[in-house]
Amino acid sequence: MASQPSRTAPPAKQANARPSAATPELPSAVPLMALSTGFWAFKTLAAAHELDLFSRLAGGAGITAAGLAEALGLHPRPAEMLLTGCAALGLLEKADGRYRNTPLSDAYLVRGKPYYFGGFVQMADKRLYAGWGRLAEALRTNRPTTWDPAVQSSIFDGEDPTMLALFWEAMHSLSTMTARKLGEAVELGRFRRLLDIGGGSGAYDIELCKQYGALRATVLDLPHVAAIAARKIAEAGLTDRIETAGGSFFEPLPKDHDVHLLSMILHDWDEAKNRALLRRSFEALPGGGAVVISELLVNDEKTGPAPAALMSLNMLIETEGRNYTPAEYSAWLEEAGFRHVETVWFDAPAANGAVIGRKP
Numbered sequence: 001m002a003s004q005p006s007r008t009a010p011p012a013k014q015a016n017a018r019p020s021a022a023t024p025e026l027p028s029a030v031p032l033m034a035l036s037t038g039f040w041a042f043k044t045l046a047a048a049h050e051l052d053l054f055s056r057l058a059g060g061a062g063i064t065a066a067g068l069a070e071a072l073g074l075h076p077r078p079a080e081m082l083l084t085g086c087a088a089l090g091l092l093e094k095a096d097g098r099y100r101n102t103p104l105s106d107a108y109l110v111r112g113k114p115y116y117f118g119g120f121v122q123m124a125d126k127r128l129y130a131g132w133g134r135l136a137e138a139l140r141t142n143r144p145t146t147w148d149p150a151v152q153s154s155i156f157d158g159e160d161p162t163m164l165a166l167f168w169e170a171m172h173s174l175s176t177m178t179a180r181k182l183g184e185a186v187e188l189g190r191f192r193r194l195l196d197i198g199g200g201s202g203a204y205d206i207e208l209c210k211q212y213g214a215l216r217a218t219v220l221d222l223p224h225v226a227a228i229a230a231r232k233i234a235e236a237g238l239t240d241r242i243e244t245a246g247g248s249f250f251e252p253l254p255k256d257h258d259v260h261l262l263s264m265i266l267h268d269w270d271e272a273k274n275r276a277l278l279r280r281s282f283e284a285l286p287g288g289g290a291v292v293i294s295e296l297l298v299n300d301e302k303t304g305p306a307p308a309a310l311m312s313l314n315m316l317i318e319t320e321g322r323n324y325t326p327a328e329y330s331a332w333l334e335e336a337g338f339r340h341v342e343t344v345w346f347d348a349p350a351a352n353g354a355v356i357g358r359k360p
């Protein structure tokens with residue numbers, strides 16, 4: 001007699017069995033792989049930039065893996081892997097066996113181009129990457145990881161000259177294209193004198209004065225930074241229209257400007273300092289003047305967008321600030337006395353919009 005199957009034994013597995021209605025389909029794990037390896041893409045870009053790949057390929061007839069190996073003294077294996085990786089990331093394209101820059105790498109990763117972005121790539125690699133490696137520590141302690149609060153009072157105080165040079169090249173990279181987009185999105189034609197509060201390298205002033213022929217500007221920043229801006233302004237041939245002022249925005253602001261710009265300033269500081277700075281801006285502006293806050297704005301629901309939300313975490317490892325929302329900025333502006341507050345959206349590396357307040 002054939003033995004009966006035990007009542008507790010599992011049913012034999014059917015070939016090509018499909019999940020039953022009781023076993024829900026799982027979401028794809030592919031997005032997790034992409035998130036977990038995001039740094040692979042970044043490091044490929046950073047290494048290619050460090051080896052000067054894109055500047056080397058600019059305007060040329062392209063390169064083979066063997067040619068790159070010879071030019072850089074690399075083994076052919078990594079040379080081919082680097083070229084393949086850059087092509088996969090949209091940084092190179094291949095035709096007739098040779099790799100060339102794409103429009104993206106040609107416009108932004110070739111040294112000497114007007115909107116060169118390599119300074120930021122370098123800072124992300126040499127400074128931010130290590131700080132982000134200690135993100136969990138920053139989350140636990142609510143303290144930055146790129147500098148020591150026991151030694152410095154803020155990111156802007158002290159630091160070694162190499163890091164400072166890296167920071168300013170990075171800010172200039174990030175800000176030049178953003179300034180162009182800001183100038184296109186926000187109508188500044190009725191203003192005559194811009195005060196760029198914490199204006200850094202002067203990237204905004206240079207771009208905005210190029211766009212608005214009647215505009216004059218002042219870069220207000222710490223004295224050693226104002227000196228960096230003066231050099232950039234001279235290089236741009238705009239010393240007759242842009243001046244620099246060494247000083248602190250924690251002091252009363254100069255009164256002879258009809259528009260103030262705060263680009264990537266308020267995300268560096270806590271709410272109390274920001275509200276006080278906006279009050280100083282209001283006091284210094286004439287009636288009819290305006291303040292423009294340019295930032296990667298977090299949405300009012302605090303669910304994104306990713307560039308702003310991640311920049312906010314970057315502010316955790318670097319500063320006491322965070323990336324704020326249009327609702328938060330609008331409330332502070334109204335409190336300071338500004339009216340007709342509006343948010344204008346645009347798409348740029350260092351800002352996705354501007355919150356504008358007008359002094360009645």
Ligand SMILES: C[S@@+](CC[C@H](N)C(=O)[O-])C[C@H]1O[C@@H](n2cnc3c(N)ncnc32)[C@H](O)[C@@H]1O
Nearest residue numbers: 156175198199200221222225247248249263264
């Ligand atoms: C993130 S950078 C932004 C630079 C510039 N606005 C841009 O978007 O390219 C912040 C700037 O604030 C400046 N800063 C920090 N503390 C300052 C202070 N007390 N007074 C004036 N500038 C200050 C820094 O030197 C730096 O240039």
